[in-house]
Amino acid sequence: MILIPGYDVEQIISTLQLSNLEKDIVQLKNNSHLIYRYDSLASLAFELTMRTAIVEAAYALDKSDVSFAVFRQSRCNTQLWTRTENGGFRLNHGIPPADGINDIFENGKLYAFECATAMVIILYRATLNVIQKDSFNKYFEDLYLRDWKYDSDLRLLITNHNNEAYPGDIVYFKNPEHALETPEWQGENAVLLANDLYFGHGLGIRTSEQIIAALNRRRIPWSNKSAYLSNEVLHPDFDDVRKMSTRGNHKVEGNIVINSGIAAKIGSQKYYSKMKA
Numbered sequence: 001m002i003l004i005p006g007y008d009v010e011q012i013i014s015t016l017q018l019s020n021l022e023k024d025i026v027q028l029k030n031n032s033h034l035i036y037r038y039d040s041l042a043s044l045a046f047e048l049t050m051r052t053a054i055v056e057a058a059y060a061l062d063k064s065d066v067s068f069a070v071f072r073q074s075r076c077n078t079q080l081w082t083r084t085e086n087g088g089f090r091l092n093h094g095i096p097p098a099d100g101i102n103d104i105f106e107n108g109k110l111y112a113f114e115c116a117t118a119m120v121i122i123l124y125r126a127t128l129n130v131i132q133k134d135s136f137n138k139y140f141e142d143l144y145l146r147d148w149k150y151d152s153d154l155r156l157l158i159t160n161h162n163n164e165a166y167p168g169d170i171v172y173f174k175n176p177e178h179a180l181e182t183p184e185w186q187g188e189n190a191v192l193l194a195n196d197l198y199f200g201h202g203l204g205i206r207t208s209e210q211i212i213a214a215l216n217r218r219r220i221p222w223s224n225k226s227a228y229l230s231n232e233v234l235h236p237d238f239d240d241v242r243k244m245s246t247r248g249n250h251k252v253e254g255n256i257v258i259n260s261g262i263a264a265k266i267g268s269q270k271y272y273s274k275m276k277a
Helices: 009-015 020-030 041-062 097-106 115-131 133-139 208-216 238-243
Strands: 081-083 089-091 156-159 170-174 187-194 197-200 204-206 228-236 262-266 269-273
Touching (some): 020 041, 041 228, 115 238, 197 208
Antiparallel strands (some): 081 089, 170 187, 187 197
16 A cells, blocks of 8 residues: 555546556555555655666666676676676776766677676666766766676665565566576576566566576476575665755765665575565
8 A cells, every 4th residue: 555645546646647657556556465655745756757767777778789698708898897807897987877887778789797787787777867967977986787786875675575576676586406507597687577577687578487487497407496486576765866866975884774684685695674564
């Protein structure tokens, strides 16, 4: 259920000029047994804008001609990025962060990376498109792309119920008996685009059944343990992103919001989280 002082869901939809995707998100969250509290209509509107931007960034990356590659085979546009020994990308000195992120989408054939890095790139692109170039360049200096490493101003939250995933969330399909010679297929990070439609870098746009089938083809011989959609659901701290254009130029100490001692993991990165009740 969505709770905003002074508004019911019909008033929310009629007051905000929502896309079909945004209307679906509002209806889905309002039909949930969990309570989603917002301090204002503007707070919900920003979340919807950000979720839309994440979905659009995922579609854009799918169309960008970037390639999938393990860390030892990763590559980047060396005019903007320096490839590090461990397969990551460090933004070259003097290059605006916005230019570095946009180049991945504009010159995709020059880039290759694995699925966790792809998710962070999608989140950066969405943030850039929402808060605009000047604010992005201020908050995301010295970018480094590798796996789930990201700038401390990109604060992420995680919940532990995949039935509470909404478009713009990142989920994880786990492959518990993946082939040992292909550790990159131990799972697939994916952006939820719509009802049972996901983008996973290396697999493309697929349904959950198709992603699980693709992972199952990469298991150890005679495995009988299927890949599955895990419970973890990750998204940016929408309120924190919303404040970037107005708050002072400070750095957040730490990028993980700790609400409880419940540990979770997306790919190779650990998080701590607490579900709303």
